[in-house]
Amino acid sequence: MKIKKILFSQNPPVNIAKTPYANLISKHNVKIDFFKFFQIQRISVSQFKKNKISFSNFTTMVFTTRYSIDHFFSLLRESKMELPADIKFCCINESTALYLQKYVNYRKRRMTHAKGSIETLAKILEDKNDEERYLIPCSIDSCVNPLITLLDEKKINYEKAEVFQIVMADLSQVNIEEYDMIVFFSPFGIESLKINFPNYQQGNTVIGALGYQVLDVAAQEGLRVDIMAPTPEQPSIFTAIDQYIQKNK
Incomplete structure (x- = not known):
């Protein structure tokens, strides 16, 4: 599946040009959105x-x-x-x-x-x-x-x-179905997804997970994790995403 639009479930960086997000945008011509799914x-x-x-x-x-x-x-x-x-x-x-x-x-x-x-x-x-x-x-x-x-x-x-x-954030203004990939950084992000979209069906949407805690909760909620970091092969979530997009162009 070709990735065109990605949702990162966290706040946007202050200067995106100096982050790995900028590299993903320029290298793969993808659109990136940010929305924090919860507050602590x-x-x-x-x-x-x-x-x-x-x-x-x-x-x-x-x-x-x-x-x-x-x-x-x-x-x-x-x-x-x-x-x-x-x-x-x-x-x-x-x-x-x-x-x-x-x-x-x-x-x-x-x-x-x-x-x-x-x-x-x-x-x-x-x-x-x-x-x-x-x-x-x-x-x-x-x-x-x-x-x-x-x-x-x-x-x-x-x-x-x-x-x-x-x-938990109010995600009513987020069109969750329009994203080819959603990236989670906390198990609370997974919980927020299920609370805001109780009938959510993953389908072909690619899900990325940073950390084993996110992976565990995603599995409990019946979600398929396609991209995982850190691993010995992919220590960074950004390199893992980069490689996935490259392989699925």
Whole structure:
């Protein structure tokens, strides 16, 4: 299928000429649109305190996204609360673990990370379920969180620390059927698609996914993912899209 029009489910860059989007446009003569499918809003300090979390009851913090890290530590600071000195951290992948250094001294903390998929993260948590107590910063509505679903299935002990909420965008002005390709960067984008278009049929539309969490949720919703990144062959979603378009001209 020849790709002529692509929808990226995020906000447009400030200067598109200096981004990989410009290369896709010039190289393949495609039209690109941007529309953020959802917004992430941090909860208030008073809401956070209602969680009544005693951090001393937990041995390991589990992070799956950068915004969960940002919002958690922002709330921690404004609440004038501190984590125990011996608490450990486990992240979905190496890049998330490295991002954690923005708030945590990497050398003085025990950190582990999975290989990018929910399954590999759940396996790490399951292996030490008898000796660890996990706390997972997440959204208020965590039904779309594939990690939470998997942990429940495996009966792994954990508690949620609600630190942000997801506000789905109104996509009524988006003609979703006119796009040959839709690219998702978050599982919440998939959820927004299904909420806004409950009768959506993918058909020949090409779907691109950045990250295993998006891939997992897309599969749960019965969507076919045609383009996936990062992979050993395609570390960037843009190179993956470029190669797909090139092969299907």
